[in-house]
Amino acid sequence: MNSKIEQLITNIEKVILGKREVIEKVICAMLAGGHVLIEDVPGVGKTLLAETLAKSVSGSFRRIQFTPDLMPSDVIGYTAIDMATGRSEYKEGAAMCNFLLADEINRTSPKVQSALLEAMEEKQISVDGITHALPQPFMTLATQNPIETYGTYHLPEAQLDRFLMRISIGYPSRAAELEMLGVMPQSVEVSAVMTLEELLSLRASAEQVTATEQVKAYILAIVGATRNLPQLVKLGASPRASIALFRAAQAMAVMNDRTYITPDDVKACAVSVLSHRVILAAGQQEYNTAEELITRILNNTAVPV
Numbered sequence: 001m002n003s004k005i006e007q008l009i010t011n012i013e014k015v016i017l018g019k020r021e022v023i024e025k026v027i028c029a030m031l032a033g034g035h036v037l038i039e040d041v042p043g044v045g046k047t048l049l050a051e052t053l054a055k056s057v058s059g060s061f062r063r064i065q066f067t068p069d070l071m072p073s074d075v076i077g078y079t080a081i082d083m084a085t086g087r088s089e090y091k092e093g094a095a096m097c098n099f100l101l102a103d104e105i106n107r108t109s110p111k112v113q114s115a116l117l118e119a120m121e122e123k124q125i126s127v128d129g130i131t132h133a134l135p136q137p138f139m140t141l142a143t144q145n146p147i148e149t150y151g152t153y154h155l156p157e158a159q160l161d162r163f164l165m166r167i168s169i170g171y172p173s174r175a176a177e178l179e180m181l182g183v184m185p186q187s188v189e190v191s192a193v194m195t196l197e198e199l200l201s202l203r204a205s206a207e208q209v210t211a212t213e214q215v216k217a218y219i220l221a222i223v224g225a226t227r228n229l230p231q232l233v234k235l236g237a238s239p240r241a242s243i244a245l246f247r248a249a250q251a252m253a254v255m256n257d258r259t260y261i262t263p264d265d266v267k268a269c270a271v272s273v274l275s276h277r278v279i280l281a282a283g284q285q286e287y288n289t290a291e292e293l294i295t296r297i298l299n300n301t302a303v304p305v
Helices: 003-013 020-031 046-056 072-076 110-122 174-183 196-207 213-225 239-255 263-277 290-300
Strands: 036-039 061-065 078-081 088-091 099-103 124-127 130-133 139-144 165-167 233-235
Touching (some): 003 020, 003 046, 003 196, 020 036, 020 046, 020 139, 020 165, 020 196, 020 239, 046 061, 046 139, 072 110, 110 124, 110 139, 165 263, 213 239, 213 263, 213 290, 239 263
Parallel strands (some): 036 139, 036 165, 061 099, 099 139
Antiparallel strands (some): 078 088
């Protein structure tokens, strides 16, 4: 493991107890320049994870609670007239930061969701015809509760596709939960162990990571398999999914202090990258979730030597 990444993981583990694999995936998405959808029940540390990540890399952090009455201007900002000068002035929205926590993204209207997802894709926002660049790095960590659906707006597949990964934190182990009772993670002070410049440098390193033709073919075989199971799959992963899996594998290689991708890098992030891009066929009873299907595909796909 890269020493700087190990230091970052250890720092976050002071607060997010017993969830190293989850932390690694979020860091992987960050290094790949992607965004993360955290789908989980309340109270498992989604907000705390996002805030601790931002503090650990010296980034600015903002949280916005998505509600039915939220407006796009709350997210991307608006133009107002300065009464003293008579000039129009841009007022920042919540998205003008390095790390944005979009809490319960499925509780706001599609119009607001689209405003945020445009910012995620373009790394910029346009207000009244004027474009404003977002700070770099910019990362969105959106959350939604998979259980409670009353009063929610379903995220369309085209919008889900904009998230590099979908992850679930899950309940802690008994040992970790017992430790929480004594430590109270919310009260633990976390200091920065990485600068934004170092983070951007690691991102640049990830972009230079190479892959052999065999590894590229392995990625395409996994993604292609989701399109060739008509009895089980209604919608397979798109070419954007292939690119996302490649980018995530590049980031995973950097985390492991390598300049090339291995099949293990691909396998480590495939489920989180692909599961939200696949829709299971109605009526099939073989798999309860897309995660189970992707796991089967990984087990059945020949691994290059």
